[in-house]
Amino acid sequence: MTPIAYSTEVAAARTAGKPIVALESTIITHGMPFPQNVKTARMVEDDIQQAGAIPATIAVMDGQLHIGLEADQLDALGQAQDVAKLSRADIAACIATGGTGATTVAATMIAAHLADIPVFATGGIGGVHKGAETTFDISADLQELAQTPVTVVAAGAKAILDLPKTFEVLETLGVPVIAYGQDVLPAFWSATSDMPAPLRMDSASDIAKAHRMRAAMGLKGGQLVTNPIPAADEIPSGELAPIITKALAEAEAQKITAKEVTPFLLDRIFALTKGRSLTANIALVRNNARLAAQIAIALRT
Numbered sequence: 001m002t003p004i005a006y007s008t009e010v011a012a013a014r015t016a017g018k019p020i021v022a023l024e025s026t027i028i029t030h031g032m033p034f035p036q037n038v039k040t041a042r043m044v045e046d047d048i049q050q051a052g053a054i055p056a057t058i059a060v061m062d063g064q065l066h067i068g069l070e071a072d073q074l075d076a077l078g079q080a081q082d083v084a085k086l087s088r089a090d091i092a093a094c095i096a097t098g099g100t101g102a103t104t105v106a107a108t109m110i111a112a113h114l115a116d117i118p119v120f121a122t123g124g125i126g127g128v129h130k131g132a133e134t135t136f137d138i139s140a141d142l143q144e145l146a147q148t149p150v151t152v153v154a155a156g157a158k159a160i161l162d163l164p165k166t167f168e169v170l171e172t173l174g175v176p177v178i179a180y181g182q183d184v185l186p187a188f189w190s191a192t193s194d195m196p197a198p199l200r201m202d203s204a205s206d207i208a209k210a211h212r213m214r215a216a217m218g219l220k221g222g223q224l225v226t227n228p229i230p231a232a233d234e235i236p237s238g239e240l241a242p243i244i245t246k247a248l249a250e251a252e253a254q255k256i257t258a259k260e261v262t263p264f265l266l267d268r269i270f271a272l273t274k275g276r277s278l279t280a281n282i283a284l285v286r287n288n289a290r291l292a293a294q295i296a297i298a299l300r301t
């Protein structure tokens with residue numbers, strides 16, 4: 001049996017049959033600096049609560065898979081050093097050996113599914129990195145979407161990635177990619193892109209219906225809902241492009257590889273935009289949390 005530890009609030013929500021939204025923890029430990037990371041995690045939890053659902057932040061701490069973190073646990077995780085970044089490949093080993101690790105999109109989907117939580121909100125999923133034709137760096141998040149039945153709400157894939165290749169792979173894997181309320185895919189820090197959305201939906205209820213239909217048809221895997229960042233908070237892609245190019249060149253010069261690539265790039269873009277990328281990142285995660293709460297509620301009705 002997996003040693004799952006539910007927070008008091010999540011345990012009560014499960015008993016009462018309340019809608020629950022899963023949240024990842026890599027964004028806390030590897031995606032944002034302290035103290036903004038903990039502050040953001042709290043705001044996102046409050047946003048979900050205000051929208052009428054219960055938040056369940058997921059992480060592995062001392063060999064236990066936590067579904068929902070108590071306030072002191074969230075604080076501790078936000079300040080911990082050398083926390084592992086867990087995906088499908090290493091989550092079981094971390095739990096088995098009593099370790100502590102933050103869950104990526106892939107690992108959070110696995111944990112959410114174990115806990116019967118069908119919806120999960122994050123910032124941006126991992127994807128195909130630029131230069132993947134030589135590095136083979138493709139996030140395990142994409143495979144996870146193809147096999148675990150959780151609807152993931154994100155602002156698209158991070159613009160540091162090769163977006164066209166990321167969406168090609170998702171199409172190959174049979175993952176529904178739904179743009180919320182617009183005809184083009186959003187691009188994380190930017191609300192729009194020049195990529196047409198494979199699917200468009202305008203309500204949480206339609207997204208919930210499609211989720212249920214996949215289950216009814218026995219189709220494996222989840223759905224990716226791409227929710228554009230609110231216009232007031234976006235950084236236009238033209239402004240970001242040279243910054244991303246610079247950050248990528250630095251990563252290459254410093255031979256950053258594997259799991260370090262995404263955190264390194266996010267950190268450099270934070271510095272090069274003088275913190276603006278972080279403000280945008282916080283706004284888009286909150287926006288995704290609110291939509292995920294609506295979907296969780298729609299799935300209950």
Ligand code: PSU
Pocket residue numbers: 024026027028030031032103104105106122123124125126127138139140141258259260262266281
């Ligand atoms: N989105 C963010 N910040 C992050 C991440 C996503 O705004 O830190 C994390 C997610 O946990 C995602 C991971 O699953 O980055 C992808 O990492 P990789 O490219 O190594 O698979």
Ligand code: MN
Pocket residue numbers: 137138139140258259261
């Ligand atoms: Mn990778």
